Amino acid sequence: MTDISQPKFLGAQSALPQTPEEAQLDYVPNPRPDTLYLARFAVPEFTSLCPVTAQPDFAHLVIDYAPDSTIVESKSLKLFLGSFRNHAAFHEDCTVGIGQRLFAEMKPHWLRIGGYWYPRGGIPIDVFWQSGEPPKGLWLPDQGVQAYRGRG
Numbered sequence: 001m002t003d004i005s006q007p008k009f010l011g012a013q014s015a016l017p018q019t020p021e022e023a024q025l026d027y028v029p030n031p032r033p034d035t036l037y038l039a040r041f042a043v044p045e046f047t048s049l050c051p052v053t054a055q056p057d058f059a060h061l062v063i064d065y066a067p068d069s070t071i072v073e074s075k076s077l078k079l080f081l082g083s084f085r086n087h088a089a090f091h092e093d094c095t096v097g098i099g100q101r102l103f104a105e106m107k108p109h110w111l112r113i114g115g116y117w118y119p120r121g122g123i124p125i126d127v128f129w130q131s132g133e134p135p136k137g138l139w140l141p142d143q144g145v146q147a148y149r150g151r152g
Contacts, residue, residue: 026073095127124148
Protein backbone atom coordinates (compact mmCIF):
# COMPACT_ATOMS: atom_id res chain seq x y z
CA MET A 1 0.00 0.00 0.00
CA THR A 2 1.32 3.45 -0.86
CA ASP A 3 0.89 6.84 0.80
CA ILE A 4 -2.69 8.00 0.08
CA SER A 5 -1.61 11.60 -0.35
CA GLN A 6 0.63 10.77 -3.34
CA PRO A 7 -0.66 8.14 -5.77
CA LYS A 8 2.37 6.48 -7.34
CA PHE A 9 0.92 5.43 -10.71
CA LEU A 10 -1.73 7.99 -11.65
CA GLY A 11 -0.43 10.23 -14.44
CA ALA A 12 2.84 8.31 -14.75
CA GLN A 13 4.11 5.71 -17.18
CA SER A 14 4.08 2.41 -15.30
CA ALA A 15 5.42 -1.05 -16.04
CA LEU A 16 3.23 -4.08 -15.38
CA PRO A 17 4.36 -5.72 -12.11
CA GLN A 18 5.80 -9.21 -12.59
CA THR A 19 3.81 -10.74 -9.70
CA PRO A 20 0.76 -9.84 -7.58
CA GLU A 21 3.02 -9.75 -4.52
CA GLU A 22 5.23 -7.09 -6.09
CA ALA A 23 2.24 -5.01 -7.27
CA GLN A 24 1.42 -1.96 -5.19
CA LEU A 25 -2.09 -0.63 -4.82
CA ASP A 26 -2.72 3.09 -4.39
CA TYR A 27 -5.57 4.38 -2.27
CA VAL A 28 -6.85 7.93 -2.35
CA PRO A 29 -9.19 9.76 0.03
CA ASN A 30 -12.87 8.96 -0.46
CA PRO A 31 -14.51 12.13 -1.84
CA ARG A 32 -17.78 11.20 -0.06
CA PRO A 33 -16.67 9.62 3.25
CA ASP A 34 -19.98 10.38 4.99
CA THR A 35 -22.11 8.71 2.29
CA LEU A 36 -22.87 5.00 2.09
CA TYR A 37 -22.50 3.98 -1.55
CA LEU A 38 -21.31 1.08 -3.68
CA ALA A 39 -18.44 1.30 -6.17
CA ARG A 40 -18.00 -1.41 -8.82
CA PHE A 41 -15.11 -2.52 -10.99
CA ALA A 42 -15.93 -4.91 -13.84
CA VAL A 43 -12.95 -6.76 -15.27
CA PRO A 44 -14.22 -8.81 -18.23
CA GLU A 45 -10.78 -9.92 -19.49
CA PHE A 46 -8.91 -11.08 -16.36
CA THR A 47 -6.22 -13.70 -17.01
CA SER A 48 -4.01 -15.96 -14.93
CA LEU A 49 -2.28 -19.30 -15.45
CA CYS A 50 -3.29 -22.81 -14.42
CA PRO A 51 -0.80 -23.89 -11.72
CA VAL A 52 -0.67 -27.44 -13.11
CA THR A 53 -0.61 -27.01 -16.91
CA ALA A 54 0.52 -23.36 -17.20
CA GLN A 55 -2.32 -22.86 -19.71
CA PRO A 56 -4.11 -19.49 -19.58
CA ASP A 57 -7.31 -19.14 -17.59
CA PHE A 58 -9.82 -16.36 -18.25
CA ALA A 59 -12.43 -14.78 -16.00
CA HIS A 60 -14.88 -11.94 -15.76
CA LEU A 61 -14.36 -10.38 -12.32
CA VAL A 62 -16.83 -8.05 -10.62
CA ILE A 63 -15.58 -6.20 -7.52
CA ASP A 64 -18.14 -4.31 -5.44
CA TYR A 65 -17.25 -2.33 -2.34
CA ALA A 66 -18.65 0.27 0.04
CA PRO A 67 -15.76 2.66 0.72
CA ASP A 68 -14.91 4.08 4.10
CA SER A 69 -12.14 6.69 4.23
CA THR A 70 -10.30 5.61 1.05
CA ILE A 71 -11.02 4.32 -2.44
CA VAL A 72 -8.70 2.24 -4.62
CA GLU A 73 -7.09 4.17 -7.45
CA SER A 74 -8.14 2.47 -10.69
CA LYS A 75 -4.80 2.52 -12.54
CA SER A 76 -3.02 0.78 -9.67
CA LEU A 77 -5.87 -1.76 -9.56
CA LYS A 78 -5.46 -2.36 -13.31
CA LEU A 79 -1.72 -2.96 -12.85
CA PHE A 80 -2.34 -5.26 -9.88
CA LEU A 81 -4.88 -7.32 -11.80
CA GLY A 82 -2.63 -7.40 -14.86
CA SER A 83 0.17 -8.87 -12.74
CA PHE A 84 -1.84 -12.11 -12.57
CA ARG A 85 -1.24 -12.67 -16.29
CA ASN A 86 1.86 -14.78 -15.52
CA HIS A 87 0.75 -15.90 -12.06
CA ALA A 88 -0.02 -19.60 -11.61
CA ALA A 89 -2.88 -20.16 -9.15
CA PHE A 90 -6.23 -21.90 -8.99
CA HIS A 91 -9.39 -19.87 -9.65
CA GLU A 92 -10.35 -19.91 -5.98
CA ASP A 93 -6.95 -18.58 -4.88
CA CYS A 94 -6.96 -15.74 -7.42
CA THR A 95 -10.53 -14.61 -6.72
CA VAL A 96 -10.45 -14.81 -2.92
CA GLY A 97 -6.90 -13.46 -2.71
CA ILE A 98 -7.79 -10.34 -4.69
CA GLY A 99 -10.82 -9.67 -2.49
CA GLN A 100 -8.94 -10.25 0.75
CA ARG A 101 -6.01 -8.05 -0.24
CA LEU A 102 -8.27 -5.15 -1.24
CA PHE A 103 -10.29 -5.52 1.96
CA ALA A 104 -7.20 -5.73 4.20
CA GLU A 105 -5.47 -2.71 2.67
CA MET A 106 -8.37 -0.39 1.81
CA LYS A 107 -10.50 -1.23 4.86
CA PRO A 108 -13.86 -0.51 3.20
CA HIS A 109 -17.14 -0.95 5.06
CA TRP A 110 -17.78 -4.02 2.91
CA LEU A 111 -16.43 -5.76 -0.18
CA ARG A 112 -17.48 -8.64 -2.43
CA ILE A 113 -15.89 -10.19 -5.49
CA GLY A 114 -17.40 -12.50 -8.06
CA GLY A 115 -15.05 -14.49 -10.27
CA TYR A 116 -16.88 -15.91 -13.29
CA TRP A 117 -14.30 -18.23 -14.84
CA TYR A 118 -14.57 -19.53 -18.38
CA PRO A 119 -14.54 -23.32 -18.74
CA ARG A 120 -11.40 -25.37 -19.01
CA GLY A 121 -11.80 -29.10 -19.10
CA GLY A 122 -15.52 -28.60 -19.73
CA ILE A 123 -16.34 -27.12 -16.29
CA PRO A 124 -16.86 -23.41 -15.62
CA ILE A 125 -16.01 -22.40 -12.06
CA ASP A 126 -17.58 -19.36 -10.39
CA VAL A 127 -15.97 -18.17 -7.15
CA PHE A 128 -17.52 -15.65 -4.73
CA TRP A 129 -16.16 -14.02 -1.57
CA GLN A 130 -17.41 -11.20 0.62
CA SER A 131 -16.07 -9.59 3.75
CA GLY A 132 -19.25 -10.15 5.78
CA GLU A 133 -22.79 -8.87 5.85
CA PRO A 134 -23.34 -5.74 3.76
CA PRO A 135 -24.12 -2.54 5.66
CA LYS A 136 -27.80 -1.89 6.25
CA GLY A 137 -29.21 0.38 3.55
CA LEU A 138 -26.52 -0.37 0.96
CA TRP A 139 -28.03 -0.96 -2.48
CA LEU A 140 -26.62 -4.18 -3.94
CA PRO A 141 -27.29 -4.51 -7.65
CA ASP A 142 -26.96 -7.91 -9.27
CA GLN A 143 -23.47 -8.45 -10.61
CA GLY A 144 -24.97 -8.89 -14.08
CA VAL A 145 -22.88 -11.84 -15.23
CA GLN A 146 -24.96 -14.75 -16.45
CA ALA A 147 -24.06 -18.30 -15.56
CA TYR A 148 -22.14 -20.03 -18.33
CA ARG A 149 -24.51 -21.67 -20.80
CA GLY A 150 -22.16 -22.90 -23.51
CA ARG A 151 -23.68 -22.81 -26.96
CA GLY A 152 -27.23 -23.51 -25.79
